[in-house]
Amino acid sequence: MARGTGQQAAQAGLHPIGNVGALGREQLEGQGLQGVAGEQRLGLAFQVVDDILDVTADSATLGKTAGKDAANDKPTYVSLLGLDGSRALARSLLDEALSALGASGLPDTRALAALARMVVVRDN
Numbered sequence: 001m002a003r004g005t006g007q008q009a010a011q012a013g014l015h016p017i018g019n020v021g022a023l024g025r026e027q028l029e030g031q032g033l034q035g036v037a038g039e040q041r042l043g044l045a046f047q048v049v050d051d052i053l054d055v056t057a058d059s060a061t062l063g064k065t066a067g068k069d070a071a072n073d074k075p076t077y078v079s080l081l082g083l084d085g086s087r088a089l090a091r092s093l094l095d096e097a098l099s100a101l102g103a104s105g106l107p108d109t110r111a112l113a114a115l116a117r118m119v120v121v122r123d124n
Contacts, residue, residue, distance in 0.1 A: 038096070038104070041093045045097065046119045047077070048090045054070070055067065057124065
């Protein structure tokens with residue numbers, strides 16, 4: 001599901017991997033690990049949840065103008081997949097990121113797993 005969705009998102013002009021991917025990469029490289037697929041999944045999950053929050057949260061909670069993407073007719077995961085589809089994608093991406101982290105060979109992944117969960121289960 002994520003692969004097809006990523007292709008659809010790219011066609012819609014969405015660029016899912018950004019600062020979160022870089023943040024994840026810095027954290028993982030600091031622990032001697034490079035190129036983990038989970039960092040891309042985490043970056044994409046962050047963007048999907050950001051799109052969800054743009055339509056479900058208020059401006060005070062977000063700390064930015066809610067509904068701005070729709071007002072600017074910007075393509076988002078919610079406009080492409082709907083709210084339920086976007087939520088399902090975010091959960092799936094979290095599962096994939098946690099699976100990649102579990103397979104990473106790092107001796108203690110609890111903090112990184114908590115960060116991944118926080119990216120998906122957040123309200124701003």
